[in-house]
Amino acid sequence: MSVQINDLELLDAVCDFALLHPHPAVQKFRDSVQNWGDDWISIEPAYLPAADFLVEAIANTDQQTRELVETFEQHKNRLHWEQSYKKEDDVVPDSMLEGYAFAEIIGKRGPFISDRIRAGIGIWGPGILYPRHQHQAEEIYIVVAGAAEFKIGAAEEAWLGVGDVVYVESNSPHGFRTTDQSLVVYYLWQAGDLRQTSSFG
């Protein structure tokens, strides 16, 4: 198996973003990120339309997040864009399936294989509701471009934008909705099945 220099650029971008992040909640994931593993596989590129939001999202970044979003934008045609839900599952609105995607860099399915940490970015276009859902793994969302209204656990709904960090406890319901801007989040999962399908309701 071979790994390309471009893949290492993405791996470094994803690891450095977490390891250099000052937020205490992100630091809880530090050990898992630093010791993600040592194996990788090649992944077939897969396109989804949400990847196209990355170009305009760069204008909605800040100094801390621009480089990460630009790195993903530069490599977007080589990435494996995917979705966790299918139309027939009937758990998320059709508008979400039309306008969202994620690209994983570290996780159970690679390209950098880990059973400790899941890391990548997710993109949601404007006007999307991601209904409240939960999973066993604890999670970090860092808004790296755009904004959305988040509802996390028992907390009030909150409008979050670039640089904001959300920590989601294990099995805590969470969801969000975008309005006029697309949203790009950097995500981390640990301490649970890293490919568990979320439950809703």
Ligand SMILES: [Fe+2]
């Ligand atoms: Fe989640």
